[in-house]
Amino acid sequence: MNKNGFLLEMNNITKEFPGVKALDDVTLKVRAGTVHALMGENGAGKSTLMKCLFGIYKQDAGEIILNGKKVDISDSKVALDNGISMIHQELHPVPHRSVMENIWLGRFPTKSYGPLKFVDHKKMYQDTEKLFQDLNMDIKPDIAAGNMSVSKVQLMEIAKAISYNSKVIIMDEPTSSLTENEVEHLFKIIHALKNRGVAIIYISHKMEEILKISDEVTIMRDGKKIGTWPASELTTDMIISRMVGRDLTNRFPERSNKPGEVVLKVEGLTSPFAKSFHDVSFELRKGEILGVGGLVGAQRTELVEALFGLRSIQSGKIFINGREVKIKSPIDAIKHKIALLTEERRVTGIFPVLSVLDNTVIANLGRYIKPYLLLDEKKKKKDAGRSIEKLRVKTPSFKTLIKDLSGGNQQKVLLARWLLTEPEILILDEPTRGIDVGAKYEIYTIIADLAKQGKSIIMISSEMPELMGMSDRIMVMCEGHLSGFVDGKDATEEEIMRLATQFIA
């Protein structure tokens, strides 16, 4: 430890990606034996900062000082060798290999026979068993990681990060898939680690967790550091306002939509898979914005993907304008005037190397077919141009590849794409994820306008303020079950959280 009492200092870290300054002169100082929470909205740069610390990214400027010594972390191996380990936000199991192989990956114990070195399976098994015993986790060392539940995989990753006996452990959303009991258990483990002098950098969106577990809190916004405070001096509201950085009252546009008659009615929708959605019934009205809340794993995405024909259903009925319909594929869904803006924009939304124009019209090419099967370029451009203008997409030209636009503009192009199919029911799955704050407001305005025009909207969101600020009604799910509805206007965060955790053991 150096003279200032900091085990780890990240000084003036800057990291740029094409088109975005992900980190702008960020400084983070962490003391040994403490939990240092890192907070900020999606895209604030928390994970990027941690990836620089763990050698996944290389910062463009700035230095990392560990134990008073400057270190150059060129890859993850260097980080691990320097006593830094990480629980990754995206879980990283090697699915077909055993739990123990996953844990000791990169440092398998070996036995030597003369010049030959073989992996020592027996020691590996025993070490794994001991590790789980010490951490009081009930996981078998020799089952395939891919056969375990998500929460078990997360526990495995936690155990793995701890098994390095590191001085610094980065925990990037370690509780995203854990049950309440498992979270309590993790907190006990964290206390033990603190007592051993380990510094923990803890990233989470869950306010209560942060205030309960952390000693200090650093808040980031738009790639910049806002400040560091002792956790004891902070309240949830203070954290939120510093994360958001502006007056909370004006985050959402005025809405003047008037919900009308029922357009979509879902009765007892049940997935063939036991862990997925079960017996979900709800109604959606014309011009209504129905928010869908819940924790990760609540099966909200699965539910709307089933509505859009991407997933099979075992039982249940779907009525559109009072008539029962069968939706077996997205083609059926589009025919019934349903559109789905998917959660993973990059994976299931944009065609990165196609132009803005092609990305806009691609769901609707049938409309532009001339005789002899050629496409009517003129009409394509006219339609695309009109909707791009309407949604105020900022793009240098039609020919620009969509991957070169910002996240917010990409999302607007995708919205334009679906609006060209003239949907009556728009399903938006996390419509503002990974979008910067300014663009969020524009997306909200578009959503509010669409509802006013009489489009019916289902909006999944994991951001409480967004859910409460934009929805007429909020449907809350938990573990695949529908746990209840709350009115958008007088919903409270506590009430939604209570419903969202209703069925969690």
Add this chain to the structure above:
Amino acid sequence: MNKLNAKNIKEFLSQNAIYIVLAVLVVAIAIRDPRFLSITTFRDILLQNSTRAIIALGVAFILITGGVDLSSGRVVGLTAVLSASMLQTSDYVRRFYPDMPDLPLWLPILLAILAGLIVGLINGFIVSKFSVPPFIATLGTMVMVYGVNSIYFDLPPNDSQPIGGLRGDFTNLGSGHFLSIPIIVIIAIIISIIVWIIFNKTRLGKNMYAIGGNKEAAKVSGINVGRTLLILYAIAGALYALAGVLEAARTGGATNNYGNMYELDAIAACVVGGVSTSGGIGTVPGVLAGVLIFGVINYGLTFIGVNPYWQLIIKGLIIVTAVAFDIRKYISKK
């Protein structure tokens, strides 16, 4: 209880599908002609497929990392020509090197294996250093290796004549016996055991599975992915080279067209044997069973007089159906 049994049987069938297919094939052919079941048949099939097995094991390394290696067949051709050109009898009239003294047997073999290893290193270097997709990288080296081999083969005084007159100690590797077991089969078995040990008992093997199963996980666990790939491609190249040497020894000659299309046979044997083309999955017994399935088809169908063109159609069907069934184990249904 009954239901449980049915489920167990289904599980057993799907887990051991390749071995069952192999058994069914043998039985079906034997029913048509019981003479098929003989020591001679057995030995001939093993003899014919020893080099195929070594190539397929090499390809398995690469497939398990999530890559593919198209260069294997042409490396076989290169090393067959290289080793044969240096191992001709001194009284043969059209020697490749007319005035070269007899070399010790191990030297040309070692040189040939080294050549294969270098091609493998080049593959690995292109893949890991420049992030060229393995399909493209090895497509490039495949074409280049054929070019290099053809230039060498065309050198005067050989001028693209088939290389023959191989020394007895060399051809003995391909046709000789030890305790009445063909030497080439013994070599293939030893190689299989070594590869099995690498796959299951060494860090290298486990890192190979990890890279194929989840490259990001391997990286953040501190594995040097680039170096590991380099080593794996080099081992694979050395295995193809050994197979090329043995192919020359077995057939008593070599031309630059040796090994043509072997890469596709090897990939077919691997995938039929349960190696996943998306990486992370594959076993040595599986690969060997895959090789044997094609060996039995080639030998057995000819044995009972099936038209060779029909054999091609049957082989193609087996590739597609085997993988279609096998993949069901891994597809996560929506």
